Amino acid sequence: MEASNTIKITYREALKQSLREALQKDDRVFLMGEDVGRYGGAFAVSKGLLEEFGEERIMDVPLSESGFVGAGIGAAMAGMKPIVEVMTINFGLLPMDQIINNAATLLHMSGGQLNVPVVIRMGCGIGRQLAAQHSHSWEPFYAHVPGLVVLSVGTHEDARGMLAAALESPDPVIIFEYTSMLNMEMEIAKDVPELGISKAKVRREGNDISIITYGTGVHKCMEAAAELARGGIDAEVIDLRVLRPLDEETFLASVAKTHQALVVEDAWCSVGFSAEIISRIMEKAFYELDAPVKRLCGVEVPIPYPLHLEEASVPQVKDIVNSVQKTLKP
Amino acid sequence: MIEFLMPSLGADMEDGTLVEWRKKPGDFLNRGDIIADVDTQKGLIEIEVFEEGVLEKLLVEEGLKVPVGTILALINPDGIAGKKSKGQPMDEKVPIQQPIEETRPVSFEEQNSETKRIKASPLAKRIAEAERIDLSSISGTGENGAITKEDVENAIATREGVAEMEKPKGIKMEIAGEPEKGKAGTEQVGMEQLKEAVPEKKPMGTVPPVEAIRSAVAAAMSKSNREIPHYYLEKKIDMSKSLSWLKEANSERPVQKRLLPAALLIKAVALAVDEVPALNAVWENGLQLKNEINIGFVVSLRTGGIMVPAIHQADAKSVDEIMEVLNDVIPRARALKLRSSELSDSTITITNIGEGSADKVFGVIYPPQVAIIGFGGISEEPFAENGLLGIRPIVHVTLAGDHRATDGLTGSRFLGALNKYLQNPETL
Amino acid sequence: MNKSEILNTIHELLKNIAPEMDPTLLGQEENIREALNIDSYDALQFIVALCEKLKIDIPEQDYGKTATIKSLLTYLEKKII
Numbered sequence: 137m138e139a140s141n142t143i144k145i146t147y148r149e150a151l152k153q154s155l156r157e158a159l160q161k162d163d164r165v166f167l168m169g170e171d172v173g174r175y176g177g178a179f180a181v182s183k184g185l186l187e188e189f190g191e192e193r194i195m196d197v198p199l200s201e202s203g204f205v206g207a208g209i210g211a212a213m214a215g216m217k218p219i220v221e222v223m224t225i226n227f228g229l230l231p232m233d234q235i236i237n238n239a240a241t242l243l244h245m246s247g248g249q250l251n252v253p254v255v256i257r258m259g260c261g262i263g264r265q266l267a268a269q270h271s272h273s274w275e276p277f278y279a280h281v282p283g284l285v286v287l288s289v290g291t292h293e294d295a296r297g298m299l300a301a302a303l304e305s306p307d308p309v310i311i312f313e314y315t316s317m318l319n320m321e322m323e324i325a326k327d328v329p330e331l332g333i334s335k336a337k338v339r340r341e342g343n344d345i346s347i348i349t350y351g352t353g354v355h356k357c358m359e360a361a362a363e364l365a366r367g368g369i370d371a372e373v374i375d376l377r378v379l380r381p382l383d384e385e386t387f388l389a390s391v392a393k394t395h396q397a398l399v400v401e402d403a404w405c406s407v408g409f410s411a412e413i414i415s416r417i418m419e420k421a422f423y424e425l426d427a428p429v430k431r432l433c434g435v436e437v438p439i440p441y442p443l444h445l446e447e448a449s450v451p452q453v454k455d456i457v458n459s460v461q462k463t464l465k466p
Numbered sequence: 467m468i469e470f471l472m473p474s475l476g477a478d479m480e481d482g483t484l485v486e487w488r489k490k491p492g493d494f495l496n497r498g499d500i501i502a503d504v505d506t507q508k509g510l511i512e513i514e515v516f517e518e519g520v521l522e523k524l525l526v527e528e529g530l531k532v533p534v535g536t537i538l539a540l541i542n543p544d545g546i547a548g549k550k551s552k553g554q555p556m557d558e559k560v561p562i563q564q565p566i567e568e569t570r571p572v573s574f575e576e577q578n579s580e581t582k583r584i585k586a587s588p589l590a591k592r593i594a595e596a597e598r599i600d601l602s603s604i605s606g607t608g609e610n611g612a613i614t615k616e617d618v619e620n621a622i623a624t625r626e627g628v629a630e631m632e633k634p635k636g637i638k639m640e641i642a643g644e645p646e647k648g649k650a651g652t653e654q655v656g657m658e659q660l661k662e663a664v665p666e667k668k669p670m671g672t673v674p675p676v677e678a679i680r681s682a683v684a685a686a687m688s689k690s691n692r693e694i695p696h697y698y699l700e701k702k703i704d705m706s707k708s709l710s711w712l713k714e715a716n717s718e719r720p721v722q723k724r725l726l727p728a729a730l731l732i733k734a735v736a737l738a739v740d741e742v743p744a745l746n747a748v749w750e751n752g753l754q755l756k757n758e759i760n761i762g763f764v765v766s767l768r769t770g771g772i773m774v775p776a777i778h779q780a781d782a783k784s785v786d787e788i789m790e791v792l793n794d795v796i797p798r799a800r801a802l803k804l805r806s807s808e809l810s811d812s813t814i815t816i817t818n819i820g821e822g823s824a825d826k827v828f829g830v831i832y833p834p835q836v837a838i839i840g841f842g843g844i845s846e847e848p849f850a851e852n853g854l855l856g857i858r859p860i861v862h863v864t865l866a867g868d869h870r871a872t873d874g875l876t877g878s879r880f881l882g883a884l885n886k887y888l889q890n891p892e893t894l
Numbered sequence: 895m896n897k898s899e900i901l902n903t904i905h906e907l908l909k910n911i912a913p914e915m916d917p918t919l920l921g922q923e924e925n926i927r928e929a930l931n932i933d934s935y936d937a938l939q940f941i942v943a944l945c946e947k948l949k950i951d952i953p954e955q956d957y958g959k960t961a962t963i964k965s966l967l968t969y970l971e972k973k974i975i
Contacts, residue, residue: 395589395615426587426615427608716954721945724954726934766933768914796935823928 143326148318150295151181155219157328158299159189162217165303168195168208169221169257178223179259179318205231205256209239209308212254217303224270225260225312232277239308240283251306255299261352262402262450263316268438271315273402273450275351276409278310279379285309286380287333290354292322294377297331305333314352333378336386342372345396345460348387348413350376353400353451360456371460379409384416391417395426398459402450405433432459468517468541472526474534475506475809476832478685482506483531483611484538493521495541500805502538507682508773509802511809520545531611586613593618599625679771679802690833694749695869698828701881703888704851705844705859708734711891715785727844728818729789731861732761733894735816735839736780738883744872745865745880746813748834753871762812762832763792765799773799774832776812785894816841826862836868837877839884895948900970904963907943911936922964948974 145153158165167182173196176183186194197204201222208220222228235256242250262271279286285305289295289312302309339354340361347357354375361371372394374387391397397417399410410431417429432451440446472482483505489495501515522540526532584601586594590613594601597618604621606613708730716724736759739746747755759781762774775795780788798804817829818841825845829838842862849858863884867877887894895903908917912930920929927937941952941960950973952960959969 395587423588423592426589427612713954721942721951724938726938728934768912768931792935 141326142323144321144323145292145296146318147292147295147314147320147322148179148181150292150324151289151299151313151318152183152185154296154299154328155182155185156188158219158303159185159193161300162303164215164217165219166193166195166211166216167219167221168197168204170197170199170204170223172196172221177221179315181313181318182221201227201230202234206234206238208254208256209234209252212239212252212308213242213250218254219299219303220254220256222256222258224266224315225258225272225274226270228258228274229277231256235278235284235308235310236281240281243283243307252308253303253306255302255305255309255311257299257311257313259315260312261314261316262434262439262446263314263352265441265443265446266315266439267441271439271446273351273404273434275312275379276403276407279382279409279412281380283307284380285333286378287311288350288377288379289313290349290351290375290377291339292320292324293329294331296324297328298333298377300328301331301333309333312351316352317355320355334381334383336374336376336378336383338372338386338390339375340371340373342370342394344370344372344394345398345464346372346374346387346390346394347398347400347456347460348374348376348390349400350379350409352402356451356453357400357456359453360460363453363457364460367461369460369464376413382412382416384420387413388417388421391421392424395424396463397425397429398456398463399429399431400433400451400456401431402434404436405431406436408433427463430459430463432456467522468519468543469537470501470515470517470539470541472504472532472534472536472538473513473806473810475508475511475806476682476686478682478689479506479508479534481531481533482511484526484528485510486528487524488512489521491521491523494545495519495521504806507678508809509679509804511804511806513806515541517541517543519543529611584613585611586618587615589615590618594621597622676769676771679767679773683771686832687830690830694831694833696831696866697869697874697877699865699867699874699877699881700826701863701885702847702849703861703863703885704849705861705888708888708891709844709859723786723789725785725789726792728763729785729792730888730891730894731818731841732763732777732780732788732792732816733783733785734884734887735814736761736783737887737894738880739814740781741883742876742880744876745837745867747836747871748813749836749868749871750834753836756813758811758813760811760813762815762835763795764815764817765796767800773802773804773809774812774815775799775804775808776810778807778811814839826864828864829866831866831868836871837880838866840864840866895974897967897971900948900967900974901963903947904944904966904970907940907947910943911940920963923962925961926963926966927961944970950974 155167159167167185171178172182173186173191173194182194205220205222208218211218222231239252239254242252260275261273264271275286275288278284285302285307287298287302287309289298295313298311302311340358342361347361349357354373357373361373364371372390374390376382399413401408401410403409410433414429414431417425432455435449437449439449484502485505486503487501488503489499489501495501495515495518497516497518499515500512502513504511504513519541522542522545524539526536526538585606586601587608591601593615599618599621601613604613604617605611606617608614608617709727712725712727712730739759743755744753746759747753758779760776760778761780762776765773765775767773777788777791777795783791795808812832812835814835815829815832815838817827817838824842826842827840829840831838840863844859844861846857847860849856849860863881865877865881905917908926908930911932915930917930920926926932932940941957945952948970956969960966
């Protein structure tokens, strides 16, 4: 890619640009959430948008997730295009009743009459020393629910482009954004490509092993793959992007090529998302496998505060490198 | 119930392949009995058991590669030979230890089936079926000895290679001659030589290839150099008295019973270490002194690499007994046929590689031990004593110590004690 | 036993100790232990084997006479005849 066609951008700025663009493009779009207006967002993602778009479209709400997420769902049913921000995933448990019993179910319960085109953004993930109060990787909770579209923003490209596609969806979309990546800078294309929210993406092609991941796992796996390449191991990295409905075609094709797979996620292991991926590989690509599929997940503890323990609680680059080496050279 | 685990036979060992069970359920086990043969990087090792009781149950089937620490069998300390213990139903759930990583827990069920189950990856099986390869003829290199795609592809390549070779009578081929003859080059060769040139796949449980020993040595020595801050001391020791004592002792003996200086040196080290016990220890989360003095003796293999069998309780053995142990253990070390206790029990190491032509040898400590003693070759040197200069047989002794565990003063006291014993060989 | 038979025996026993070497290529005056890389333990085993095979005794003070093929042959010839 020509240098002139790319820009260097932080994950935070990419998210903000996508919000601004959505607000500019469609009058029905508005942002609501705790501290999104005057304070500029708990993580400064919406800083400056209140001045630009006014109080009607950048709406501070009371501290009641069940209440304001419910309001967002109602607005969506009434024809608006709300973007609801839930500050962190830990608070994301409070509106679960609204999201699962209403947003995800209304299309079914109304006999196909009521779509709920709400977009709910949640700050997610581990890595800013926010301890068990404000950091967890709970994507699997939502990925379990039929009727939802669940997206995981593991790259700057998706931070910039996924929201537009989410707003196109007639069904409720949960977007997980990663607070640990907010300050990371990356080069992305100046022109936002149409990304869609139906396919996983091969972020790095390789022939020796398929590393399947999402969210913050993407950049860690890319780094691990680069290190493995120096040792002569050619790893393929797959960013799932869309946790529901799951695009299994992409990773099954990859496993059929490499015959080895490792699933990496920050979320807890038991009944986690990796279990789903591995089940599908067993069901549909068993005869392609040359070794048992392995997974690297978060340690099953509430996320600790001290940095060294926090780091130890989720897979790190060296763990991924080790695991791949062990898988390939037992 | 006592759990019998896959032992660690050195800092570098991560796993081992259970080649053969020497005992069966119901057998009574005495301390020191050999219970199984395990294939490691250091050869086929006889594994001894240090518990008494009845072998209750085998948990790992022959042919499986399992990590160190995996439960291999259960031993009932109160059992009666030939009888199953009462009140323990046969299908009792056994708490199988979770192996390292996510390797498959090893179950014993498979061993009971009549035919041995072949472990192969689904992909390997698919290719083998398409290519009509008999999986039972392949030994796997994958996890737990599973046959992988690569193993099957190698088998196909070998088959094609053999088929290829059976065609022509004599073809041009590069064969490296033996290095010392320097006959490498292009030659017309016949069938027999060609067959020799095809590397045969080694069946499981044979002597490990040179590379395996090399990498075992590499792993242990890298760990040592990475983790152990070595300090070195050296002392010149006059061997006249020891050598004349040996000469005297040997003159009365038939050739088979004669002693080597090495036996004397080992005994002297053992007694000197007894006076400086801090060197007879391991460093594992701090210094841990060892009660027994088991001297590891470095045996060089002609093909490269070393083995370090232990001479157990060398301080309590006579020089003759040490010589007998050497006569037993050196040929077995060279043949890679040591027992587990010989591989893992050393508490301090001696190298006398210097007896070749080097005057001094500075050892690399074998972790987790904390010292290695090096003997150079014994040769005549000028030696000053009591204001007089004389020619004496001299050995240069070095001590490499782990500075986390001991200081130079400790090492220096050891060398002093060693000298004292070698000046008084009759006390050995 | 003639000289060439003794030499054959020496070669055979050395081959047992250093199987990857060819003792027939040893020079007459070459130091056997150095050339074939034999340590003191194997050197003793060689002498033990010689004694057993040729039914002789080689006292320790004579070990020095076994250093090269030439000296060893001379020594053994005297011993046997």
